[in-house]
Amino acid sequence: MKISRFPRVGSAVMVGALALSxxxxxxxxxxxxxxxxxxxxxxxxxxxxxxxxxxxxxxxxxxxxxxxxxxxxxxxxxxxxxxxxxxxxxxxxxxxxxxxxxxxxxxxxxxxxxxxxxxxxxxxxxxISPVAVAFNLEGIDTLNLTPEAIAGIFAGEITAWDDEAIAADNPDADLPSTDITVVHRSDDSGTTENFQEYLNTVVPDVWTWEPEGIWPIEGQESAQGTSGVVSAAQAGEGTITYADASQIADLGTAHVGVGDEFVEYTPEAAxxxxxxxxxxxxxxxxxxxxDLKRDIAGTYPIVxxxxxxxxxxxxxxxxxxxxxxxxxxxxxxxxxxxxxxxxxxxxxxxxxxxxxxxxxxxxxxxx
Structure with a gap:
């Protein structure tokens, strides 16, 4: 997180006239x-x-x-x-x-x-809210995903839903061979920055991009705003996105690996x-x-x-x-x-x- 480490000193400049009545x-x-x-x-x-x-x-x-x-x-x-x-x-x-x-x-x-x-x-x-990793797979409501798997999917390195990186932690799921379609924010987004910060902090060898509000990978599907990415994910089978958990509607969600356990998103865990x-x-x-700590046992780390x-x-x-x-x-x-x-x-x-x-x-x- 790039924020100033020195004390702030207010200048003498006053706020300009605001468009308010x-x-x-x-x-x-x-x-x-x-x-x-x-x-x-x-x-x-x-x-x-x-x-x-x-x-x-x-x-x-x-x-x-x-x-x-x-x-x-x-x-x-x-x-x-x-x-x-x-x-x-x-x-x-x-x-x-x-x-x-x-x-x-x-x-x-x-x-x-x-x-x-x-x-x-x-x-x-x-x-404060959990950021859900949300997907659209018919008949599947939840999946266990490690940080490495999440980073690999969004980086475009894991491209099918039955990839071993996903299947290994979901032995009871009937995973299709459907291609994975990543949906990311098209606008400058703090949710994007938070999501990338999580990936870069936890698995920097997989997610090598520096966190910022603009998505770093070209060629993937994108949409404007939280409602936009959720709608896009709902519209296509095999899609996956990241979004504020309060707005993911009927999409499936990932339990995220933290240490030796997979943690479901909840407001309390976030x-x-x-x-x-x-x-x-x-x-x-x-x-x-x-400075958020992303590896606290029992917490949901994508917050x-x-x-x-x-x-x-x-x-x-x-x-x-x-x-x-x-x-x-x-x-x-x-x-x-x-x-x-x-x-x-x-x-x-x-x-x-x-x-x-x-x-x-x-x-x-x-x-």
Missing amino acids: LAACGSDPGADPSGEGSESALDLSGELNGGGASSQESAMEAWRAGFQSQNPDVTVNYDPVGSGGGRESFISGAFPFAGSDAALDDEEMADAEAQCGEGGVVEYPGY AAVVEGSPRVEGTSDHVFAY LVSYHLACATYEDAATADLVKGFYSYILSDEGQAAAADSAGSAPLSSELRDQFLPSVEAITAAG
Whole structure:
């Protein structure tokens, strides 16, 4: 994970005018992280526009609905343009908040800090979900796949479903000789980067490409966004893809090899990876990025950690209050439960939320 290892220092550049029509009072939207009594604590109105990671789309729908029900004069819009598009729009000032399946790298962080100005950037994991290795094989719902097999398949080295690398760990499966069709993301995707990071970390001798948001292999089938790759995989027999587990519909899924066992994806097994991973050292107080450990026994190692991005300081109080209020709702018990129910994501632990919430509560207007 390429992220800055030195302390962040906010520049004097203020955020440019944002394309929002907002009105809000000077209340404290983050005063009640539990979500209880939040309707009386908030007095907000206006429109808040953001976007980014498509993996967060289902969760965002739940968060938007819950927050707007508590604040009926507020409209929150989220455009699932992909992580790359979300980061670009946040850095340019077009989005006052964004979702990204990868932490800002050094160059992006420097540009974002210049845009945000005083206080710098707020960045924390707001959404954790397993990335499923999902396939379409008639009559087969699950398969055991080692990291070597997964990397070999997506690298194009294992090309048939009855290959010994697959059959050896699935003696009871009636594997066809069907050709394997890999479906990957066509857009700049944090899910792609997370998936490649897993492969490059665990089996670097098989997956030799450096992790990035753009898929490195040409000639394979591709589609836009999470829903796009899932639809493409559903449309053809013998397909395989990687996608946020909450959106894989009726596709079959892999149990992934970790040590001597094969682990089924669950939100709890994915969240345990973050709980057992260290925070990157040398970042600012408001930046919570993690070096994920992919080999913890009993955990599901292909995990998507999707970050929420905001500025610590906005040019006007209306923007600051709306972003702070919305992000405080997301971190509340109610917000986390809504995402878990709607998207199947892993609720953040109270320990992690206690770490992130002070940074959200510190969001303010330039003085």
